[in-house]
Amino acid sequence: MSGVPELLLLQQLNAEEMYGYELVKRIRGVTGETITLGEGVIYPVLHGLEQSGALKARRKKVAGRTRVYYSVTAKGRKRLGILQHEWQRIQSGINAALGAASRA
Amino acid sequence: MSGVPELLLLQQLNAEEMYGYELVKRIRGVTGETITLGEGVIYPVLHGLEQSGALKARRKKVAGRTRVYYSVTAKGRKRLGILQHEWQRIQSGINAALGAASRA
DNA sequence: TCAACATACCTCGCGCTGCGAGGTATGTCA
DNA sequence: TGACATACCTCGCAGCGCGAGGTATGTTGA
Numbered sequence: 001m002s003g004v005p006e007l008l009l010l011q012q013l014n015a016e017e018m019y020g021y022e023l024v025k026r027i028r029g030v031t032g033e034t035i036t037l038g039e040g041v042i043y044p045v046l047h048g049l050e051q052s053g054a055l056k057a058r059r060k061k062v063a064g065r066t067r068v069y070y071s072v073t074a075k076g077r078k079r080l081g082i083l084q085h086e087w088q089r090i091q092s093g094i095n096a097a098l099g100a101a102s103r104a
Numbered sequence: 105m106s107g108v109p110e111l112l113l114l115q116q117l118n119a120e121e122m123y124g125y126e127l128v129k130r131i132r133g134v135t136g137e138t139i140t141l142g143e144g145v146i147y148p149v150l151h152g153l154e155q156s157g158a159l160k161a162r163r164k165k166v167a168g169r170t171r172v173y174y175s176v177t178a179k180g181r182k183r184l185g186i187l188q189h190e191w192q193r194i195q196s197g198i199n200a201a202l203g204a205a206s207r208a
Numbered sequence: 209t210c211a212a213c214a215t216a217c218c219t220c221g222c223g224c225t226g227c228g229a230g231g232t233a234t235g236t237c238a
Numbered sequence: 239t240g241a242c243a244t245a246c247c248t249c250g251c252a253g254c255g256c257g258a259g260g261t262a263t264g265t266t267g268a
Binding site for chain 2: 217218219
């Protein structure tokens with residue numbers, strides 16, 4: 001199926017180190033409100049990716065509050081590449097079907 | 105989430121009346137093996153769409169064997185439009201995110 | 209002639225993923 | 239001091255996808 005949330009997270013974190021709460025807003029912004037991933041999605045995915053070694057966490061105190069910043073590891077970049085490719089495949093597959101049918 | 109199978113089915117049937125078994129192969133072909141919807145996906149979706157009035161079924165005997173041909177109703181065409189639009193939205197949303205991040 | 213394969217239909221039930229809702233703690237501002 | 243924002247987290251349900259299995263008929267070839 002999808003793996004879309006995972007793709008989006010890795011992509012954002014690859015561009016810039018970020019923490020969970022920020023990612024929620026960031027993704028909403030960058031997709032133009034189209035895709036809204038709540039915290040119930042973000043945090044589990046984040047933890048999963050850290051577990052599998054695709055992300056590295058770093059606790060940081062900012063203005064008395066603790067944030068957990070995540071950055072992409074080499075393994076994560078590899079994973080990102082796979083997911084991007086996968087997304088291309090799916091996208092072009094579906095678009096081919098849509099195009100083919102309307103041409104028929 | 106997706107609704108991708110539904111979209112693909114409606115799209116194909118909108119172009120041409122077809123039966124379930126045929127759709128399985130057709131979709132595999134038209135998406136270039138990228139997307140393979142098994143019978144366990146096709147038939148339930150087909151029945152659901154018929155139930156909701158988006159499709160109309162027509163039994164037909166061909167070479168002794170019975171086939172159930174489905175065609176799209178007005179309601180189905182409307183539904184198809186919605187799903188297509190939805191797919192555009194998702195697609196451009198994700199691509200925006202991918203583009204924005206790589207530009208960063 | 210009969211096994212094996214293709215056509216054509218169908219359903220059950222598992223598995224995974226997404227996600228809303230709820231819960232904690234701290235800082236800030238009226 | 240209460241309300242709101244920031245920041246983290248988890249539980250558990252819901253829904254969808256889909257593999258596996260089941261029926262029945264026609265065809266083909268050893």
